[in-house]
Amino acid sequence: MSSTLLDVHGRDSVAAGVASSIPRGSVEVVADLAVVIVSYECRDLVAACVERIRSLGTDCTVDVVVVDNGSADGTEAALAGRCRLIQMGRNSGFSTANNAGFAATRSRHVLVLNPDTLVDPGALDVLVAFLDDHPDAGVVAPSLVNPDGSDQLTARAFPSPAVALFGRRSPLSRWFPNNRFSRRYLATRAGTLDEAFRVDWVSGAAMAVRRSAIDVTGGFDEAFFMFWEDADWCHRLADAGYEVWCEPAARVVHDEGGTRAKGYPPRLNRAFHTGAYLYWRNHHAPQPWNPLRWLAAAALGGRAAALMSIDGIKRRRTAPSMDTTPQETNSEHPWPPSGAGARQKAGE
Numbered sequence: 001m002s003s004t005l006l007d008v009h010g011r012d013s014v015a016a017g018v019a020s021s022i023p024r025g026s027v028e029v030v031a032d033l034a035v036v037i038v039s040y041e042c043r044d045l046v047a048a049c050v051e052r053i054r055s056l057g058t059d060c061t062v063d064v065v066v067v068d069n070g071s072a073d074g075t076e077a078a079l080a081g082r083c084r085l086i087q088m089g090r091n092s093g094f095s096t097a098n099n100a101g102f103a104a105t106r107s108r109h110v111l112v113l114n115p116d117t118l119v120d121p122g123a124l125d126v127l128v129a130f131l132d133d134h135p136d137a138g139v140v141a142p143s144l145v146n147p148d149g150s151d152q153l154t155a156r157a158f159p160s161p162a163v164a165l166f167g168r169r170s171p172l173s174r175w176f177p178n179n180r181f182s183r184r185y186l187a188t189r190a191g192t193l194d195e196a197f198r199v200d201w202v203s204g205a206a207m208a209v210r211r212s213a214i215d216v217t218g219g220f221d222e223a224f225f226m227f228w229e230d231a232d233w234c235h236r237l238a239d240a241g242y243e244v245w246c247e248p249a250a251r252v253v254h255d256e257g258g259t260r261a262k263g264y265p266p267r268l269n270r271a272f273h274t275g276a277y278l279y280w281r282n283h284h285a286p287q288p289w290n291p292l293r294w295l296a297a298a299a300l301g302g303r304a305a306a307l308m309s310i311d312g313i314k315r316r317r318t319a320p321s322m323d324t325t326p327q328e329t330n331s332e333h334p335w336p337p338s339g340a341g342a343r344q345k346a347g348e
Contacts, residue, residue, distance in 0.1 A: 032060035035111045036101030040069040046115035047078045060128045067097040095220035095229045114205040123250035127208040138213035138242025141202035142250035154203035155246040196247040204230030206252045228275030
């Protein structure tokens with residue numbers, strides 16, 4: 001273990017149904033950086049994620065906390081003695097579990113980290129130093145890359161209706177990757193820069209947040225079970241006067257499909273579109289009478305229904321029949337949401 005990793009192990013419990021409280025005001029700081037990892041039925045991935053952090057030599061002090069959403073796969077035994085473990089006792093979702101982790105830590109900064117990630121050497125120190133050197137920054141994200149080293153393009157402009165057509169996984173973005181709408185939304189300039197740059201929002205798969213920014217905004221909005229909670233939080237941080245940055249000098253490998261279930265389960269589809277609606281309602285149509293709110297609900301509901309129908313057809317086509325050799329069901333969907341892997345495991 002690195003000498004700068006705090007040797008603070010143990011098991012905490014959070015009663016089911018009790019909303020987490022975010023620490024406010026003056027608190028005792030026991031680490032430079034708390035790493036909060038939400039897990040659900042991904043024992044091997046989260047164990048590897050924690051072990052990588054433990055193996056890093058860092059100048060900053062690090063407190064690793066795993067918040068488990070009621071896994072029954074031996075996660076607790078696999079993490080024994082490696083980090084602090086908070087047991088939620090139920091599948092509380094990505095936002096609620098992260099907030100519980102925030103409340104259980106005392107650090108100057110917090111890194112929200114997915115379990116299907118591996119942090120590169122030096123990345124934690126770079127993120128801490130950036131927040132220390134940029135007092136107006138509320139969030140700084142590392143460069144998220146695929147296992148093959150390609151950029152995941154997770155630093156983006158705030159979502160708009162065009163995202164449905166030109167988002168990261170949309171057919172139009174795949175067919176015409178250099179169109180100006182996709183470039184604007186996905187901040188593809190990130191791939192050509194070696195220095196930090198400002199963006200609207202970053203993926204919750206890996207984002208370092210200043211503690212005071214958590215105190216001011218209250219952390220993730222727990223109305224979001226999963227999906228779009230990162231965009232919502234970054235929007236609220238911007239409204240509170242904080243800046244959001246991406247720092248390519250810090251790199252995290254994200255095996256985005258590492259925890260993804262096969263197909264596009266209805267609960268995943270529902271959570272994604274519910275999150276999209278909540279984001280639109282909160283930031284574009286907060287008034288109950290605003291017709292845009294109902295238009296968004298109808299459009300997103302129709303999109304969700306269409307995707308479920310498409311996925312159902314694909315499942316039937318790829319399902320093994322009694323008189324043929326069994327085939328593996330489809331594991332990819334043309335429209336899976338960003339971060340579907342660990343988010344699904346953290347909050348499905």
